[in-house]
Amino acid sequence: MTDSIIAVLDIDGTLIDSNYQHALAWYRALRSVGEIRPVWQLHRLIGMGGDQVVTAVGGEDLERRVGDRAREQQAKEVAAMIEEMAPLPGARDLLVAIKNRGHRLVLASSAQQSQADAFIDKLDARDIIDDYTTSADVEASKPAPDLLQVALKKLGAPSDAKSVMVGDSVWDIEAAKKAGMPAIAVRSGGFGDDELERAGAVAIYDTPGDVAEALDDTPLA
Known part of the structure; x- marks a missing residue:
């Protein structure tokens, strides 16, 4: 492992x-x-x-x-x-692939509780994830790093724990950078590769499924 x-x-x-x-x-x-x-x-x-x-x-x-x-x-x-709203291609596969590597997994959402619950059910992910966040967990939202820091705290991990973020917007990537996390981006946010790279993305893929297939080439290897 x-x-x-x-x-x-x-x-x-x-x-x-x-x-x-x-x-x-x-x-x-x-x-x-x-x-x-x-x-x-x-x-x-x-x-x-x-x-x-x-x-x-x-x-x-x-x-x-x-x-x-x-x-x-x-x-x-x-x-x-x-x-x-439906899962993007390979979304659940990515969650499973991460867990199969022996990593811990937390979903960092700034959505309301009802929305986050609906999305987790769409992903059929309750038995896969270790925890998740909602808008109620933070006062400052992305691009502030608070949501990611709370995600670590939910697992009882220190702020300097070895962690990796996966997001789709420059706001996700900037938040990860402020939190000291390397960030992998998917293109579903509609931002250009140049924008994601400028924000600090270490790798960029089309879909969550593509991230799952290339996991060995990412910080989640």
Whole structure:
């Protein structure tokens, strides 16, 4: 058996194909409070914590005026589309491959509890993962490293434990860098390879299944 590593995996967009639904949910939520923004701009923010999106879209003034209402509506829009969201190719295979290597596995989600539970059930992963996080576990969301640090704490591991992150957005990769974790990226976030590399990704693959097949060439070998 190899030396045990803690694998910290993002769920939304990395294991579950949900990014474009989230972008549409933000579009509808902002439109409901009188703010119409191009969907492509909103998509660029997916992966960032929902508590930061409205400020990123329109600054502190917009956050002050509509932030809470927009987030409340966005959660409703996501819930209405959650049945459309499905695991990405090889997502469960990656979880199984990581566990078969003898590593510990925690899913680092900033989703609400109900969403995280739905995604874990879609992955049929309750008997595979060691633990998972939700938005209730942190005050500062990605690209802050807090979510990844909490993921380690959930396993009783120190902050300097040998760990690797797998994510799909530059926000995931930046959070991992701040947490001192090497980060593997998948392209399902819609970011360019140059952006992911600039953020600090050590390897980039098309799908979770591709990561599983190439595991021996990654820090999770």
